[in-house]
Amino acid sequence: MSSSATVFVPGDAPAHGHEGHHGHHPHQGFFFTYIWSTDHKMIGLQYLWTSFVFLLLGGLLAMGIRFQLAYPGATVPLIGALLPSTVAADGVILPGGYNMLFTMHATVMVFLVVMPLLIGGFGNYLIPLKIGAGDMAFPTLNAMSYWLYVLSGIIILASFFVDGGAASSGWTAYAPLSSTAAYNNNTQIGQSLWCVGLFVNGLSSIAGATNYITTIINMRAPGMTMFRLPLSVWALFITAWLLILAVPVLSAAAAMLFTDLNFHTTFFAALGGQPLLWQHLFWFFGHPEVYIMILPAMGLVSEILPVFARKPIFGYKAMVWAMVAIGFLGFIVWGHHMFVSGMNLTLGAAFSVSTMIIAVPSAIKTFNWMGTVWRGSITFTTPMLFALGFVSMFVIGGLSGIFMAATPVDLFVHNSYFIVAHIHYVLFGGSLFGAFAAIYFWYPKMFGRMMNETWGKIHFFATFIFFNLTFFPMHNLGLGGMMRRIADPTVYEHLRALQPMNVFVSWAAFGMGLATFIFLWNFIWSLRHGKPAGKNPWDSTTLEWTVPSPPGHGNFDRTPNVFNGPYEYSVPGMEKDFLPQDEKAPEGARLEVH
Amino acid sequence: MSTAALTSHDATSAHASQRTAVFGMTIFLASEAMLFAGLIAGYLVLRLSSPAWPPSPDLPHLPIFLTGINTVFLISSSLTYHAAEVAVKKGRGGLIWLLITVLLGSLFLGIQAYEWTHLYHEGLWFNKGGAYGSTFFVLTGFHGLHVFLGVMMILFAFLRQLGGAYTAESHTYLVLAGMYWHFVDVVWLFLYTVLYLI
Numbered sequence: 036m037s038s039s040a041t042v043f044v045p046g047d048a049p050a051h052g053h054e055g056h057h058g059h060h061p062h063q064g065f066f067f068t069y070i071w072s073t074d075h076k077m078i079g080l081q082y083l084w085t086s087f088v089f090l091l092l093g094g095l096l097a098m099g100i101r102f103q104l105a106y107p108g109a110t111v112p113l114i115g116a117l118l119p120s121t122v123a124a125d126g127v128i129l130p131g132g133y134n135m136l137f138t139m140h141a142t143v144m145v146f147l148v149v150m151p152l153l154i155g156g157f158g159n160y161l162i163p164l165k166i167g168a169g170d171m172a173f174p175t176l177n178a179m180s181y182w183l184y185v186l187s188g189i190i191i192l193a194s195f196f197v198d199g200g201a202a203s204s205g206w207t208a209y210a211p212l213s214s215t216a217a218y219n220n221n222t223q224i225g226q227s228l229w230c231v232g233l234f235v236n237g238l239s240s241i242a243g244a245t246n247y248i249t250t251i252i253n254m255r256a257p258g259m260t261m262f263r264l265p266l267s268v269w270a271l272f273i274t275a276w277l278l279i280l281a282v283p284v285l286s287a288a289a290a291m292l293f294t295d296l297n298f299h300t301t302f303f304a305a306l307g308g309q310p311l312l313w314q315h316l317f318w319f320f321g322h323p324e325v326y327i328m329i330l331p332a333m334g335l336v337s338e339i340l341p342v343f344a345r346k347p348i349f350g351y352k353a354m355v356w357a358m359v360a361i362g363f364l365g366f367i368v369w370g371h372h373m374f375v376s377g378m379n380l381t382l383g384a385a386f387s388v389s390t391m392i393i394a395v396p397s398a399i400k401t402f403n404w405m406g407t408v409w410r411g412s413i414t415f416t417t418p419m420l421f422a423l424g425f426v427s428m429f430v431i432g433g434l435s436g437i438f439m440a441a442t443p444v445d446l447f448v449h450n451s452y453f454i455v456a457h458i459h460y461v462l463f464g465g466s467l468f469g470a471f472a473a474i475y476f477w478y479p480k481m482f483g484r485m486m487n488e489t490w491g492k493i494h495f496f497a498t499f500i501f502f503n504l505t506f507f508p509m510h511n512l513g514l515g516g517m518m519r520r521i522a523d524p525t526v527y528e529h530l531r532a533l534q535p536m537n538v539f540v541s542w543a544a545f546g547m548g549l550a551t552f553i554f555l556w557n558f559i560w561s562l563r564h565g566k567p568a569g570k571n572p573w574d575s576t577t578l579e580w581t582v583p584s585p586p587g588h589g590n591f592d593r594t595p596n597v598f599n600g601p602y603e604y605s606v607p608g609m610e611k612d613f614l615p616q617d618e619k620a621p622e623g624a625r626l627e628v629h
Numbered sequence: 630m631s632t633a634a635l636t637s638h639d640a641t642s643a644h645a646s647q648r649t650a651v652f653g654m655t656i657f658l659a660s661e662a663m664l665f666a667g668l669i670a671g672y673l674v675l676r677l678s679s680p681a682w683p684p685s686p687d688l689p690h691l692p693i694f695l696t697g698i699n700t701v702f703l704i705s706s707s708l709t710y711h712a713a714e715v716a717v718k719k720g721r722g723g724l725i726w727l728l729i730t731v732l733l734g735s736l737f738l739g740i741q742a743y744e745w746t747h748l749y750h751e752g753l754w755f756n757k758g759g760a761y762g763s764t765f766f767v768l769t770g771f772h773g774l775h776v777f778l779g780v781m782m783i784l785f786a787f788l789r790q791l792g793g794a795y796t797a798e799s800h801t802y803l804v805l806a807g808m809y810w811h812f813v814d815v816v817w818l819f820l821y822t823v824l825y826l827i
Contacts, residue, residue: 172649241660249653279660287667291767299756300763302671307684307759312674316667 079160121200141206167256210303258597270334332469344411417491421472428464453513484565
């Protein structure tokens with residue numbers, strides 16, 4: 036096991052046994068292996084590691100937010116002195132600095148953590164492996180996509196240190212607050228960098244999405260029909276289309292905002308422009324963006340539930356069409372973010388109805404997940420726990436979404452902590468729980484070793500409990516009248532009675548932050564000390580489990596032939612309880628999908 | 630594992646890899662189309678919500694005639710580029726057609742630059758003339774950047790073709806640059822229509 040102590044080079048000797056004669060690609064040196072790699076697996080891992088760094092930064096920003104809300108005016112312990120002068124003075128968070136914290140927390144989490152982790156990380160790592168291809172269609176474009184993402188992260192974070200500080204108009208950057216620097220503490224440079232950062236980030240997303248669609252359409256192994264694709268691949272395929280069609284509109288809006296700030300154009304100016312135009316353009320992107328972040332998690336979870344229930348996914352085609360429907364409907368509901376903007380309320384009613392229609396495909400998915408685990412022989416491994424956590428938290432977040440789709444309710448809860456609770460139930464309880472499930476599930480494939488189960492379960496329960504203690508009370512805070520984006524709740528008479536709840540939420544959030552370190556420790560510890568995984572530790576059916584862990588350069592010794600659908604578990608008439616996609620079914624086996 | 634195994638099914642021939650590249654370029658152009666759709670939608674919202682257009686009577690009108698000529702130049706450049714592609718597919722160099730395309734593209738940019746200066750002196754600029762100036766300069770500016778990029782791509786093709794880089798069998802780059810160039814021309818037809826004509 037001498038190689039186990041080293042880092043994992045694709046194609047290098049794996050940390051365990053000698054299954055298969057996988058490739059030793061010519062030694063390419065440090066630069067081409069780790070920095071400018073064009074291997075989809077290495078790019079996937081680059082995305083994964085980088086998004087972990089941003090996850091920590093974004094999490095720290097959240098801790099800052101919660102500290103301020105619990106103890107406004109107090110000195111931030113430990114790191115207070117290190118905060119940039121734009122955020123804090125003598126370790127005390129400034130009101131303008133608080134605005135930067137929540138703006139950048141959301142920007143970092145959406146654009147630098149959840150999207151790159153789910154789409155960049157798992158998309159790159161899994162798509163070619165799952166469809167039986169050697170790499171992506173355009174490997175160089177793929178590497179470029181990763182480095183554009185890094186560049187966008189640097190641009191966005193650098194804005195903390197420029198004159199005036201980082202963008203502080205919220206991640207939604209509503210005009211004219213964002214477009215007229217004088218209205219917003221003169222954060223002109225920071226807001227401009229925010230625009231440039233998102234533009235570069237958008238280029239990265241578009242490059243990646245172009246690659247995914249082309250790869251999935253053109254490079255599937257023989258026999259891998261579209262309806263034999265694993266649901267994660269379907270989810271990433273639909274997500275890629277949403278990226279292609281939605282992200283450029285944000286780029287256009289960011290460009291207009293940039294010229295408003297720097298060339299004094301009047302796109303979004305109150306005089307001679309249309310502040311509401313920003314909201315329309317932003318949410319035309321922003322609502323599909325919500326599905327861009329949840330669909331990949333839905334796909335990944337749909338892979339995990341059947342494995343640990345030992346049952347085929349319930350309603351494969353319904354799952355696919357439900358995602359297509361969600362993707363399509365996502366483009367015609369953006370107005371539900373704008374009920375209080377002064378828009379025409381008849382139009383609002385139309386948006387209200389189209390939004391509620393999304394409940395139908397979402398419910399199809401939820402019931403199918405429940406149908407999948409129903410009466411299965413379930414093993415509660417860490418990935419399964421996180422997958423079940425995903426489903427349950429998504430249900431809560433989905434249901435509170437219906438509240439907001441109803442215009443009369445939304446008029447009351449809009450811009451309150453109810454919204455903050457909802458968004459975190461779908462984005463953390465949904466997307467991030469899905470990401471954690473996927474990390475525990477595919478870690479053995481990526482690194483050849485299992486993550487520690489005990490610490491994994493501790494991480495799950497700590498995160499699950501602290502998550503609910505953090506975000507559930509936010510519903511109550513919101514209904515109690517607490518507004519979003521206020522630096523000091525104690526200055527409002529009507530919120531003073533709620534302050535103990537704010538303190539409680541903050542401590543729960545600190546607990547959740549600490550739980551993340553259990554995860555990171557487990558992740559790093561298991562690189563060296565995890566149990567060797569072997570090819571297929573979970574007895575799973577999809578193609579990535581037919582190659583060594585980690586797979587060699589080029590993935591497959593010879594192009595696999597695909598004979599079955601992706602979820603043949605507990606097939607009646609078979610001795611083994613699962614049938615890999617590249618194995619012909621034995622005589623008498625009754626398959627789920629043909 | 631030999632490197633041949635890596636590409637056994639994804640690029641058995643130059644033809645297959647060109648098909649893949651064309652497919653990818655199409656997807657990319659779909660996103661480019663959405664970028665311009667966003668810009669044009671913003672323009673239409675601002676224009677339709679303004680009581681008059683141009684918003685004030687002393688603002689200059691856009692030069693329909695001069696830009697009409699310029700539009701003809703740009704559309705011709707699509708035809709000359711096509712001629713270059715046809716020449717290469719027939720095994721000839723197509724150098725002269727590539728050069729003419731570069732010149733026509735540059736001419737378009739030159740006339741645009743002249744028009745910008747002209748309008749600037751008449752009191753229209755990014756920050757002058759309200760949404761009228763903002764939309765005109767940002768939309769034509771974005772398109773101009775695309776034309777500039779296209780000219781650079783075709784100039785690059787021309788320089789490589791001096792050394793005979795593209796043959797009848799292998800000219801994927803020319804096909805992709807052509808798709809981009811035709812796309813930029815089509816976008817201009819939309820922009821000319823909404824900004825100048827209506």
